[in-house]
Amino acid sequence: MKFNFLYPSIQKDIDEVENELKLAVSDTDAETISEAALHLLTAGGKRIRPMFVCLTSRLGDEVDPSLSRSAATAIELIHMASIVHDDVVDDASLRRGRPTIKSIWGNHIAMYTGDFLFAKSLEYMTRVKNEKAHLLLSQVTVELAVGEIEQIKDKYNFEQSVRSYLRRIKRKTALLIAASCGLGGIIADLPEKLDDKLYLFGYYVGMAFQITDDILDFSQDEKKLGKPAGEDLSQGNVTLPVFFAMQDPLLRKRIERVTETTSKEEIDYLVEAIRSSGAIEKSEQVATDYLNKAAGILGEFGHRKEVKPLRQIIKMLDKRDY
DSSP states (O other), X not given: OOOGGGHHHHHHHHHHXXXXXXXXXXXXXXXXXXXXXXXXXXXXXXXXXHHHHHHHHTTSSSOOHHHHHHHHHXXXXXXXXXXXXXXXXXXOOEXXXXXXXXXXXXXXXXXXXXXXXXXXXXXXXXXXXXXXXXXXXHHHHHHHHHHHHHHHHTTTOTTOOHHHXXXXXXXXXXHHHHHHHHHHHHHTTOOHHHHHHHHHHHHHHHHHHHHHHHHHHHHSOHHHHTXXXXXXXXXXXXXXXXXXXXXXXXXXXXXXXXXXXXXXXXHHHHHHHHHTTTHHHHHHHHHHHHHHXXXXXXGGGTTOGGGHHHHHHHHHHTTOOO
C-alpha cells in the first residue's frame, strides 16, 4: 500500500527521513552490519510510522521539522530492528518478497544488526529534548519485546484466548504506531490531553493494521504477500481469522493438528477452508470497528486541514488488500 496521495504535503519530510535512514545504517565501521541493514532498508516499506510522526506533529504551531524527522527516523529504526529479530524467531526466509537478513547472513549477524538499529534509534532520539517523549518510546520498546516473547510462548497453542491474541498484537504492532502518533503530538507541544488522544488514535489504527496483516496471510497469494500464504499458521501463530475459523468444530480439529512438520498441502487446504468459512469477513469487521474508533477520536480535532490526511489514511487502511 502506497500513500502517494499524501505526499504533496509531507513529501519533503518523508524524503528526509529516508535519507536519514540511509545515513543511520551506513554509520558504522562494521561493513557486514551496514550491508545487512541497507538490504532491509532498500526492500522498501510503507513508512507508515514515520508518516504518522510527521503528520501529527503538524497539528502544532511552528514546529521545527528537523525534530519530527529525527523522531520519525528513530521510530522506523525501532520497527526495522523488530523486523530483523522477528525473522530470526520465525526462521523466515522471505520479507517483502526478498531474502531476509537471517537467510543471507545467518542468525548471529541478524541479531547484531537488529541491536545496531535499536542503538541508532536512541541516537536520533537524543535530538528530541523532551522527557515524556523518551519515556514513551522506552516503555513502548519494552512492550514490543514482551510481545515478541508472548508470540514465541503461544506458538501452536490453539487453546489460547482471543484476548491473549489482542494483547499480543497490541504489544507487537499497535503500541509502536500509537507511539508514532503520540510522539508527533508531544513534538507539536499540544496540550497533554490531546497528545494522549493522538496516542489512542494510533493504538486503534495499529490494532486494525495488524489484524488486516493477519487477514492478508490467508486472503492473498504469495506474489502479492511476498511470502507463502498461510505462513503465520504454518509457523504456529494463531491469528484472528484462525480463531473465527475454529468456531467450526470439524475445522478446529484439523487446525489443532498443525505442527512444525505439517505439509504444505495441508496448510494450503486449511488456507482455502479458512477463506470459505466466513472468518475473513468477521475479522475484517473487527478491523473496521477499530478504524471507526480512530475516526471518532479525530473528530475532537475539528476540521482543520492537518487532520484530513489522517482521515484519508483510515479510509485507505479499511479492507486494504496488500
